[in-house]
Amino acid sequence: MKKSRLIARQPDLMNRKTEKLIPWGTLIGLALIWEGSVRMTHAPQWLLPAPSRIIHTLWETRTLIGMHTAPTVIESLAGLAIAVLIGTLAASCMEWSPLARRALYPLLVATQTIPTIALAPLFAVWFGFGMGAKIVVIALVCFFPLAVSLADGLRSADRDALKVVRTMGATRLQLFQKVKLPSSLPSFFSGLRIAASHSVLGAVVAEWFGAERGLGIFLVRAAKSYAIDRVFAAIVVISALTLLSVWCVDRIARLVIPWHYRNRLSA
Incomplete structure (x- = not known):
């Protein structure tokens, strides 16, 4: 019986591994097409650098990029932490x-109707140019x-679960702690994934x-000096951080709500 279950699960495991490799294969394929197109058309490096040139620039400026990456990471984490606290309280x-x-x-x-690029200079005037x-x-x-x-x-907490807990004499606070909050964690982590990408x-x-x-x-300094290879290098680092x-949020979610992922796999 166990052997038959293992045999039945093997195709599913193979499919999951294949699904994970598809994005990487697509990325490598696009990079090769990009590299070949630049070399065949002899496009100038200041206009469209080849992926090999971008990788070289990343290595060449690794110390400088690392120096600029640290403040961005600190700001992103601090802003995200504050948003988690205030967002949880508001919800x-x-x-x-x-x-x-x-x-x-x-x-x-209403906060989403105002573009971030319009708020940033206002906050710089109000709070200064610091972090x-x-x-x-x-x-x-x-x-x-x-x-x-x-x-x-x-x-969207389970109404049946709420009824059962109410019949046991639970208070409103206990309903919130024991039923509503645990059932809301999948939604919370979905929002946290979006927020984490927006933070960078x-x-x-x-x-x-x-x-x-x-x-x-x-990025701004590189663009002003027409160092397009550095612009692309910064874009690569920003994408990697995102x-x-x-x-990281997905890993944390799998630790906090493993039952949610088990249900998804069994579905």
């Missing part, structure tokens, strides 16, 4: 009080997906409007 308030939901939800939506202004921008960018995802997750991009945009160090200012942040 909890909206779940606890219908009045708070009617008051706060329109404001949450604090950038963290505020990042927190605002990350706040919406976190708060809305968690609020929706809290509202928010930091880069905030650095455009005043910073001594950071990938955003590195993917890494999303991957």
